Amino acid sequence: MEKKEEKLNNLRHTLAHLLASAVGEIYKFDKIKLTLGPAIENGFYYDIDFGEEKISDSALQKIEDRMRKILPKWTDWQHKEISKEEALAFFKNEYKAELINEISDRGEKITTYTCGGFTDLCRGGHLEHPAQEIDPLSFKLDRVAGAYWRGDEKNKMLTRIYGLAFETKKELEAYLTQREEAEKRDHKKLGKELDLFVFSELVGSGLPLWTPKGTILRNLLDDYIWELRKKLDYMKVEIPHITKKELYEKSGHWDKFKNELFRITTREGHEFAMKPMNCPHHIQIFDRKQWSYKELPQRYANSTTCYRDEQTGELSGLSRVRAFTQDDAHVFCRMIQVKKELGEIWDKVVEPFYKSFGFNLKLRLSLHDPAHPEKYLGDAKSWEHAESVLRELAQERKTEFFEGVGEAAFYGPKLDFMATDSLGRQWQVATIQLDMNQPERFDLTCVNEKGEKERIVMIHAAIMGSIDRFLSILIEHVAGNFPLWLAPVQVKVIPVRTSHNEYAKKVFEMLKENNVRAEFDDAEENLGTKVRDAKNNKIPYWIVVGDKEIEADKVTLESRDKGQLGQISKEEILSKLLEEIKNKK
RNA sequence: GCCGUCGUAGCUUAGCGGUAAAGCACGUCAUUGGUAAUGACGAGACCAAGGGUUCGAUCCCCUUCGACGGCUCCA
Numbered sequence: 001m002e003k004k005e006e007k008l009n010n011l012r013h014t015l016a017h018l019l020a021s022a023v024g025e026i027y028k029f030d031k032i033k034l035t036l037g038p039a040i041e042n043g044f045y046y047d048i049d050f051g052e053e054k055i056s057d058s059a060l061q062k063i064e065d066r067m068r069k070i071l072p073k074w075t076d077w078q079h080k081e082i083s084k085e086e087a088l089a090f091f092k093n094e095y096k097a098e099l100i101n102e103i104s105d106r107g108e109k110i111t112t113y114t115c116g117g118f119t120d121l122c123r124g125g126h127l128e129h130p131a132q133e134i135d136p137l138s139f140k141l142d143r144v145a146g147a148y149w150r151g152d153e154k155n156k157m158l159t160r161i162y163g164l165a166f167e168t169k170k171e172l173e174a175y176l177t178q179r180e181e182a183e184k185r186d187h188k189k190l191g192k193e194l195d196l197f198v199f200s201e202l203v204g205s206g207l208p209l210w211t212p213k214g215t216i217l218r219n220l221l222d223d224y225i226w227e228l229r230k231k232l233d234y235m236k237v238e239i240p241h242i243t244k245k246e247l248y249e250k251s252g253h254w255d256k257f258k259n260e261l262f263r264i265t266t267r268e269g270h271e272f273a274m275k276p277m278n279c280p281h282h283i284q285i286f287d288r289k290q291w292s293y294k295e296l297p298q299r300y301a302n303s304t305t306c307y308r309d310e311q312t313g314e315l316s317g318l319s320r321v322r323a324f325t326q327d328d329a330h331v332f333c334r335m336i337q338v339k340k341e342l343g344e345i346w347d348k349v350v351e352p353f354y355k356s357f358g359f360n361l362k363l364r365l366s367l368h369d370p371a372h373p374e375k376y377l378g379d380a381k382s383w384e385h386a387e388s389v390l391r392e393l394a395q396e397r398k399t400e401f402f403e404g405v406g407e408a409a410f411y412g413p414k415l416d417f418m419a420t421d422s423l424g425r426q427w428q429v430a431t432i433q434l435d436m437n438q439p440e441r442f443d444l445t446c447v448n449e450k451g452e453k454e455r456i457v458m459i460h461a462a463i464m465g466s467i468d469r470f471l472s473i474l475i476e477h478v479a480g481n482f483p484l485w486l487a488p489v490q491v492k493v494i495p496v497r498t499s500h501n502e503y504a505k506k507v508f509e510m511l512k513e514n515n516v517r518a519e520f521d522d523a524e525e526n527l528g529t530k531v532r533d534a535k536n537n538k539i540p541y542w543i544v545v546g547d548k549e550i551e552a553d554k555v556t557l558e559s560r561d562k563g564q565l566g567q568i569s570k571e572e573i574l575s576k577l578l579e580e581i582k583n584k585k
Numbered sequence: 586g587c588c589g590u591c592g593u594a595g596c597u598u599a600g601c602g603g604u605a606a607a608g609c610a611c612g613u614c615a616u617u618g619g620u621a622a623u624g625a626c627g628a629g630a631c632c633a634a635g636g637g638u639u640c641g642a643u644c645c646c647c648u649u650c651g652a653c654g655g656c657u658c659c660a
Binding site: 054055056057058142143144145146147148151152153157158159160162188192193201204253257260277279310311312313314316320409410411433460498499524525526527528529531532533535536544546547548556558564 | 618620623650654
């Protein structure tokens with residue numbers, strides 16, 4: 001297995017060389033500057049400075065053809081170790097020079113590899129005989145993209161050419177098929193087809209508008225979270241969406257995130273901001289009075305919209321927006337209560353919620369990066385303490401977890417839950433954060449057993465994170481086939497002929513009266529059209545009423561997932577549906 | 586923000602330097618149909634917006650807005 005992976009990596013790395021060579025031949029080696037090109041997941045890329053030349057997708061076919069043309073000449077490699085001076089003289093390109101100097105500074109050897117007459121700076125890791133070992137149909141150039149030199153936006157933007165590569169043509173095709181499948185269930189596409197949300201150019205980019213059907217989904221999900229939280233004695237609170245600048249100056253957000261704040265200047269010249277998060281507001285609610293330790297924890301829940309001025313190029317469907325609704329909650333408690341609180345949120349809210357959709361959860365312990373203390377509030381000691389509490393909790397569980405250095409929030413470490421969806425993709429979803437810094441800044445206390453003021457801590461806990469983003473993940477996870485309890489339309493009642501309308505209407509009314517979200521399709525269309533329509537809309541169940549049904553005083557029930565379920569009495573259908581809804585199946 | 590691709594009816598797309606076409610959806614009429622599409626007729630788009638080149642632009646050029654794929658970012 002490991003060997004196979006190494007071989008695949010070498011294949012992809014070799015193809016990066018071949019790509020660079022082909023590009024050099026077409027665009028002339030002295031007109032362009034090659035930089036670097038590694039193997040990546042599913043393929044490889046090469047970053048190239050094309051100078052004045054503009055490269056677009058249309059050039060890919062030509063380059064790909066050239067790669068295939070020169071591949072037979074790539075029979076074997078010549079490997080050479082050279083001095084720094086030789087290397088600098090040979091490559092004559094500032095990007096390579098930067099790399100050469102770094103290699104030399106690290107005291108490593110500078111090596112070049114040559115194949116088919118093309119020499120590149122490289123530490124090795126290729127297929128030994130490319131011409132024999134590479135199936136010319138197992139790779140494909142994918143797309144052109146911009147990429148900053150060394151990933152730093154202050155640097156020049158290079159042209160990155162991405163390629164896909166596998167050991168066989170069949171594997172490449174399988175990958176492309178899988179990608180097409182993923183595209184079919186893209187939430188942006190399904191959101192339109194299933195009529196869940198829209199964007200308006202007039203409203204602005206990154207600002208989703210939710211349709212009646214989409215709103216049903218949002219509300220049901222939010223209700224579900226509340227149902228779980230209610231058992232843990234949370235209380236709902238409500239806050240305004242704008243606030244004075246001073247609140248964020250005190251919380252520390254103004255300084256760290258002023259570029260991402262939507263700002264408003266009042267007619268009297270005061271500066272306000274749209275809220276980018278809710279903690280400072282909730283802190284003000286907590287801080288309204290003096291608390292006894294007996295009254296803690298105070299647990300405030302609030303699903304509310306936050307606003308962040310993201311760069312336009314980052315926006316994407318519902319995954320990254322400028323206005324998103326957080327299912328937010330803050331727990332104000334004593335340090336000694338933290339572990340129990342965290343454990344309960346984990347066990348009684350996060351786990352059951354994600355499990356019910358069939359997501360597998362992995363935990364990331366998100367820690368601060370000691371190399372960049374300027375990114376965080378508070379001192380090293382309190383960070384270490386907070387992190388040790390979270391680590392302890394994670395270790396006590398059987399859940400698989402890994403540590404993410406530098407992934408912490410600026411005010412504290414986090415437990416970030418990663419969900420794996422039905423296509424095997426990982427998404428960050430729930431986040432539980434321990435915060436010792438904002439209570440410090442706002443001087444939050446309770447009166448303890450000794451009658452002294454004791455500093456408290458706060459826990460931030462968003463389960464879906466953002467309802468919008470969670471829905472984008474859920475839509476793709478279930479491919480638009482929402483479970484019955486969540487489906488905007490749960491049942492469609494279809495009369496075969498208009499003469500069956502009356503009986504069908506009664507069935508529909510019965511469902512409606514029992515709070516089943518039913519739709520009555522009395523359009524003068526044929527049965528096939530109506531069934532097709534139900535399937536296209538991914539409605540979980542539909543009921544067909546015709547002569548046979550009326551005669552038997554039963555109706556035919558069909559399921560999106562299980563097919564024909566035969567003739568059943570109205571009462572049986574109702575109890576079956578209600579049961580399934582109740583169990584969130 | 587940066588690099589690349591792109592923006593034609595509600596949706597999916599065709600098209601061309603001489604002011605636009607199709608399918609689905611929609612409306613009217615006929616069809617009373619048992620599981621993926623009955624027929625006829627009709628309405629619907631100043632071709633994202635604003636400039637420019639041209640006798641003339643949806644088509645060529647520029648700017649802006651918006652979408653997508655990357656890069657950077659993601660409290």
